[in-house]
Amino acid sequence: MVTSREPLAPSRPFEVDQDLSSxxxxxxxxxxxxxxxxxxxxxxxxxxxxxxxxxxxxxxxxETTLRATCRAYREALARHYPGEALAIYASKANSSLAITALVAAEGLGLDAVSAGELLTAFQGGMAGERIVLHGNNKSREELALAVAHGVTVVADNWRDLELLAELAPSFPGPARLMLRFTPGIECHTHEYIRTGHLDSKFGFDPDQLEAVLRHLTTCPWARLTGLHAHIGSQIFELQPHRDLAAVLADALALARSLGHPVEDLNVGGGLGIRYVASDDPPSIDAWVRTVAEAVVEACRERGLVLPRLLCEPGRSLVxxxxxxxxxxxxxxxxxxxxxxxxxxxxxxxxxxxxxxxxxxxxxxxxxxxxxxxxxxxxxxxxxxxxxxxxxxxxxxxxxxxxxxxxxxxxxxxxxxxxxxxxxxxxxxxxxxxxxxxxxxxxxxxxxxxxxxxxxxxxxxxx
Incomplete structure (x- = not known):
């Protein structure tokens, strides 16, 4: 019976090169x-x-593999980043009550892009304060649901801000916002899953960043706590992530200079996995080390207090x-x-x-x-x-x-x-x-x- 917990006959690993750290x-x-x-x-x-x-x-x-990837991210962040850090599961990769419960139990957060993903996260045991809501065309209902549960809303465009301002009288307090912008970084991946280049439906154009930040200083209903940028998916290269750290650090310096209490820097996800034998992705540890070192260096060069480092793995987790x-x-x-x-x-x-x-x-x-x-x-x-x-x-x-x-x-x-x-x-x-x-x-x-x-x-x- 497949449900038996009795030891099986002697077996051997199918792949001898399996490594829990990667x-x-x-x-x-x-x-x-x-x-x-x-x-x-x-x-x-x-x-x-x-x-x-x-x-x-x-x-x-x-379950063993899913828990191992969660721990690989959590432990690599603790090992390589001297400040506070949090891995956030990109639940668009695979959303279910069981996966949410496992990810929450392993100490990760979660990102959602719809009311359905939000409800799955809530009922799966993920705390609202560990969730971020993405999306380039959020509805009033999705925004209201997120704010009511303490979810951080990732402002993707002016429409998000307009809707939030209309809903603000019903908020119990200032809404936690993260601002997403396109960093203008190209990666060698499929056209449909490149999101960091300028020609993208996601995020504010970088030329609008200062105007958006100044606008938010006039919005008492908003508390800008983070910045976000994402460069794509199924990426094997490491250099684009180093480049992203510098772009985000410049944005962090600008936001803090305007008085915003930005404490979170979200580098997105995008680490690729091995689908066929010829694929050669970096390990989770190597990816985290690259990102962490680049953020530390970029902040040191600009004299910035280290932010909390967030990343959003999806594919490489599940x-x-x-x-x-x-x-x-x-x-x-x-x-x-x-x-x-x-x-x-x-x-x-x-x-x-x-x-x-x-x-x-x-x-x-x-x-x-x-x-x-x-x-x-x-x-x-x-x-x-x-x-x-x-x-x-x-x-x-x-x-x-x-x-x-x-x-x-x-x-x-x-x-x-x-x-x-x-x-x-x-x-x-x-x-x-x-x-x-x-x-x-x-x-x-x-x-x-x-x-x-x-x-x-x-x-x-x-």
Whole structure:
């Protein structure tokens, strides 16, 4: 039984190079093992057993890996930054009550971008004062909800400030604000996930910064406590983060010179992870050390008292903690071209390949060490030619009913999923020490009709 806590037969690490100090550099979760029959297990739960018990597609989250990445950030900040610091989980990567509870228990904060993410954070046990609200088009309702719970609002544009001023009479006291601006720093990442360059929908233009800061000195309803800038996502380079520290320090000096009690400097997130063997991201420790040293140096050069250092990891916290299980179905060989191997999920549970041309690593759950003597393209079941999860994947011969394990799917898979073709969303289980617990139920086809309304005049009576 997958819920048994009894020791398994002798097993060995699947990847011998796994390192708790840099979990974002691993291709598989930290507890990935082979069970006594040579099958893949995670958290001492055999993955093919999980597939049979809970169905597929199935998201599986490894609690040990998630806790390890949280601790890696927390401990690296304590080790490398001489002032106060806080890692804030970017919950857009994967938002659920269970993940929120784990992240809160590990002492991290959380960033949200909607009422849904806020409510998930509150009910998952995250304190309002450890939450920041992002977004380039926040509603009145979202702003009111955030302020009522003591959440720090990240002012992204003039519209945010106008709405907050209108809501101010209902505030119990001054609203805590953080000001976001674009730093004008380019990174070598996908166009859709570069947010630090000037041509971005996020943040005030840097040329507006002084005007915004001066305007806020006339707003008694606001208390500006922080500055924020973010340069992108899935970044392997370190130099842009050094450049960002200098830009933020200049903004900090300006804000403090105008009388704002700015105590927080938020450098955003963006650290990449290892999706395929050729990826070579910095470790969490190296990233934190680079950011911390750069902020310390920039503040020292400008004679600034060190701020509290905030960072917002998302992908690098949760991606490698997750895998997705699929059942193999049909096979279509095209002589001289390729062989398509179809699975029972696809772009509705992982839209990243069709959106970003993202690459992944995958194995057969019950034959992970078999000779990979076949090259296949793994296709999803959706009515879309571009619904391809993995191209030119080396696998042992796979047949219908085999379970395919795709690694590093803990970020931007569940959270970006859809019901395309009216396919229900997968379940999620959390595994640890031989126990598997359901943390998100599988949608059923009838659930997809809950919000449909059929006018009586359209009812077919024939």
């Amino acid at each position: 979990p974002n550099r691993n291709l598989t979760p930290l507890t990935t093992r082979l069970d006594g029959e040579g099958r893949l297990s995670l958290g001492d739960c055999t993955l093919s057993d999980l597939a049979r018990r809970y169905g597929t597609p199935l998201y599986v989250l490894d 991606a490698t903690a997750g895998v997705t299980l699929y059942e193999v179905g049909s096979r279509k060989p095209i002589p001289g071209l390729r062989t398509y191997l179809s699975v029972d999920g696809g772009m509705s549970d992982n839209p990243r390949p069709i959106t970003y041309q993202s690459q992944y690593t995958a194995l057969l759950a019950d034959r992970p060490m078999a000779e990979p003597n076949e090259t296949v393209t793994v296709a999803g079941k959706h009515c879309e030619s571009g619904d391809v999860l993995l191209k030119d994947l080396a696998l042992p011969p796979a047949t219908a009913g085999d379970v395919l394990v795709v690694f590093a799917t803990g970020a931007y898979n569940a959270s970006m999923g859809s019901n395309y073709n009216r396919i229900p969303r997968p379940a999620t289980v959390l595994v640890a020490e031989g126990s598997a617990e359901l943390v998100q139920r599988r949608e059923q086809p009838e659930d997809l009709l809950r919000y449909d309304v059929l006018p009586s005049r359209l009812r077919y009576l024939g």
